[in-house]
Amino acid sequence: MKLIKRTYLHTxxxxxxxxxxxxxxxxxxxxxIIYEETDEYLTYEMERLVDYYNQxxxxxxxxxxxxxxxGVKYETPVFKDTHILEPGDNELVxxxxxxxxxxxxxxxxxxxxxxxxxxxxxxxxxxLIIIVGLxxxxxxxxxxxxxxxxxxxxxxxYKTLQRLKKYRINENPPTFPASGIDEFNTLNDTVNSxxxxxxxxxxxxxxxxxxxxxxxxxxxxxxxxxxxxxxNEPGSGPNNIKTAQEIQxxxxxxxxxxxxxxxxxxxxxxxxxxxxxxxxxxxxxQVLLLFDEAVGIxxxxxSVIAEECTREMDPGLADIFxxxxxxxxxxxxxxxxxxxxxxTPSCLVIENSGLxxxxxxxxxxxxxxxxxxxxxxxxxxxxxxxxNLYQYSISYQVVNQSTHRITIHL
Amino acid sequence: xKLLIVEDNLALLESISDSLTAENFLCExxxxxxxxxxxINLYNYSLIIVDINLPDGSGLGLIKSxxxxxxxxxxxxxxxxxxxxNKLEGLELGADDYITKPFDMAELxxxxxxxxxxxxxxxxxxxxxxxxxxxxxxxxxxVQQTKIELTKSEYDILLFLIANKGRVIxxxxxxxxxxxxxxxxxxxxxxxxxxxKNLRKKIAAAxxxxxxxxVYGIGYKIEMQ
Numbered sequence: 001m002k003l004i005k006r007t008y009l010h011t012x013x014x015x016x017x018x019x020x021x022x023x024x025x026x027x028x029x030x031x032x033i034i035y036e037e038t039d040e041y042l043t044y045e046m047e048r049l050v051d052y053y054n055q056x057x058x059x060x061x062x063x064x065x066x067x068x069x070x071g072v073k074y075e076t077p078v079f080k081d082t083h084i085l086e087p088g089d090n091e092l093v094x095x096x097x098x099x100x101x102x103x104x105x106x107x108x109x110x111x112x113x114x115x116x117x118x119x120x121x122x123x124x125x126x127x128l129i130i131i132v133g134l135x136x137x138x139x140x141x142x143x144x145x146x147x148x149x150x151x152x153x154x155x156x157x158y159k160t161l162q163r164l165k166k167y168r169i170n171e172n173p174p175t176f177p178a179s180g181i182d183e184f185n186t187l188n189d190t191v192n193s194x195x196x197x198x199x200x201x202x203x204x205x206x207x208x209x210x211x212x213x214x215x216x217x218x219x220x221x222x223x224x225x226x227x228x229x230x231x232n233e234p235g236s237g238p239n240n241i242k243t244a245q246e247i248q249x250x251x252x253x254x255x256x257x258x259x260x261x262x263x264x265x266x267x268x269x270x271x272x273x274x275x276x277x278x279x280x281x282x283x284x285x286q287v288l289l290l291f292d293e294a295v296g297i298x299x300x301x302x303s304v305i306a307e308e309c310t311r312e313m314d315p316g317l318a319d320i321f322x323x324x325x326x327x328x329x330x331x332x333x334x335x336x337x338x339x340x341x342x343x344t345p346s347c348l349v350i351e352n353s354g355l356x357x358x359x360x361x362x363x364x365x366x367x368x369x370x371x372x373x374x375x376x377x378x379x380x381x382x383x384x385x386x387x388n389l390y391q392y393s394i395s396y397q398v399v400n401q402s403t404h405r406i407t408i409h410l
Numbered sequence: 411x412k413l414l415i416v417e418d419n420l421a422l423l424e425s426i427s428d429s430l431t432a433e434n435f436l437c438e439x440x441x442x443x444x445x446x447x448x449x450i451n452l453y454n455y456s457l458i459i460v461d462i463n464l465p466d467g468s469g470l471g472l473i474k475s476x477x478x479x480x481x482x483x484x485x486x487x488x489x490x491x492x493x494x495x496n497k498l499e500g501l502e503l504g505a506d507d508y509i510t511k512p513f514d515m516a517e518l519x520x521x522x523x524x525x526x527x528x529x530x531x532x533x534x535x536x537x538x539x540x541x542x543x544x545x546x547x548x549x550x551x552x553v554q555q556t557k558i559e560l561t562k563s564e565y566d567i568l569l570f571l572i573a574n575k576g577r578v579i580x581x582x583x584x585x586x587x588x589x590x591x592x593x594x595x596x597x598x599x600x601x602x603x604x605x606x607k608n609l610r611k612k613i614a615a616a617x618x619x620x621x622x623x624x625v626y627g628i629g630y631k632i633e634m635q
Contacts, residue, residue, distance in 0.1 A: 217512050222422050231580065241628060
């Protein structure tokens with residue numbers, strides 16, 4: 001959820017009790033004021049009538065007396081609430097009454113003054129109208145206020161976020177502008193030092209890789225050259241030749257491992273960052289051609305069902321990806337085995353016959369799982385690394401003990 | 411035929427030079443950019459082998475200068491960085507071939523010979539051994555006047571062995587030459603064996619002397635009659 005949305009949500013949740021308490025308060029306040037005003041009015045009327053009576057010993061011609069009760073005496077005026085049936089709409093309507101007594105011809109008369117009161121429903125209606133109006137006003141003001149505040153106060157934060165999002169590991173770390181807010185400055189400083197550390201480490205790893213591979217490769221070339229020379233030395237006996245061959249083989253194997261490891265770390269370092277539309281179907285057919293001979297010699301039956309499938313990938317990596325997959329299927333196959341490949345726009349499945357395998361097939365995707373033929377298992381870990389890079393999911397299954405299946409959701 | 415080898419590592423430079431001298435090429439050596447630049451300005455070479463990473467400059471710069479001076483000279487780029495970028499840049503600048511370290515001398519010798527053939531320095535595109543003639547421009551093999559049909563791998567094996575005639579070529583080197591990284595060594599011996607067997611059969615069937623000598627447990631060698 002966005003920061004601003006979350007802010008709105010929290011603000012409005014806090015507004016809820018304000019509304020409820022406010023409504024109750026408003027309701028009783030209105031009622032209190034109405035009673036006060038009605039009582040005041042009735043009191044004035046009573047005073048007028050009493051004054052008039054004292055002067056004229058009679059009631060005025062126009063008065064609002066609701067009832068006169070003979071022979072009942074109230075020492076002090078008394079207010080009462082009552083409900084009276086309104087015949088017009090056949091409804092009980094609340095009224096406020098004031099009872100007070102006067103002495104007329106030595107007899108007590110209680111005079112009742114009466115005034116209409118608004119019903120609770122009317123007060124509630126009024127309350128709601130006031131609250132809704134206020135609520136609309138407050139909401140509008142809060143909305144603009146929060147929008148403005150978050151836009152202004154959080155601006156440096158969003159700027160930092162945007163620059164971080166755009167940042168790629170192989171670029172120089174971005175600079176974050178200073179803001180007047182301490183917390184954001186601290187954030188920027190922390191991110192800055194983290195980024196420069198990361199970028200420094202990245203550059204060092206890359207440099208180390210390059211230097212190490214350069215040194216290794218040059219000296220491996222020397223080892224191979226000299227082993228080759230020993231092989232052809234006229235005086236070399238069979239033992240020396242054998243030794244020279246072993247040296248040469250080890251050098252060849254080391255060259256290959258070194259190349260693969262360098263490739264792995266390059267993929268991990270995101271050094272393959274070209275992005276092009278790669279037609280995987282066409283590429284698959286090209287790659288299969290490379291293995292035609294090996295497939296023919298081992299009598300492997302290859303069946304391919306491929307639909308058009310294109311992906312945004314680095315073309316070099318796409319090639320490495322498919323080559324390693326097919327190579328794996330050919331290499332770990334058996335004489336007269338099979339490979340079946342199915343490519344759909346969203347899924348690549350490669351099945352091949354192989355040696356029986358019992359155990360957890362997931363380890364096949366791990367680096368340095370040494371196979372029966374002494375290979376380092378680096379091919380599939382390169383595939384896995386590429387899958388990680390492009391967020392493809394890969395799984396390795398063994399069906400019926402000897403059918404190996406790799407499924408990749410592209 | 412005069413070659414110039416530019417490589418900063420002295421041991422490797424000597425090895426390359428020895429291997430090519432053994433093939434009767436006249437080799438000159440340069441260990442750094444400026445020596446190499448001076449040499450290409452002074453002399454004419456049929457072919458130069460350039461390492462990209464030199465202590466005082468880039469081999470790519472040498473290729474540029476070479477192309478300005480003499481377009482006839484063949485150029486083979488050697489690089490430790492097996493980055494695709496360097497490879498493409500080298501080839502775009504006019505290098506004819508590209509080989510990554512570490513390589514076998516047999517591979518380099520074969521590449522040098524192939525490039526010299528393409529550039530016609532050898533006078534002919536044909537490679538001959540005993541009574542076998544290989545027409546490299548059409549990839550055809552003849553025994554006397556009879557053409558023998560070889561598969562692509564058989565042809566590549568034969569040409570590679572002949573380019574290194576008299577030298578023992580291990581099965582590993584052969585496999586690497588033919589399939590590059592696409593084949594694992596453990597697998598490839600059977601393939602090599604069956605290819606050689608077929609190759610010998612075809613040569614023998616055409617009535618020629620079989621020049622391929624097996625060096626037991628190691629590899630193969632071409633012998634002259």
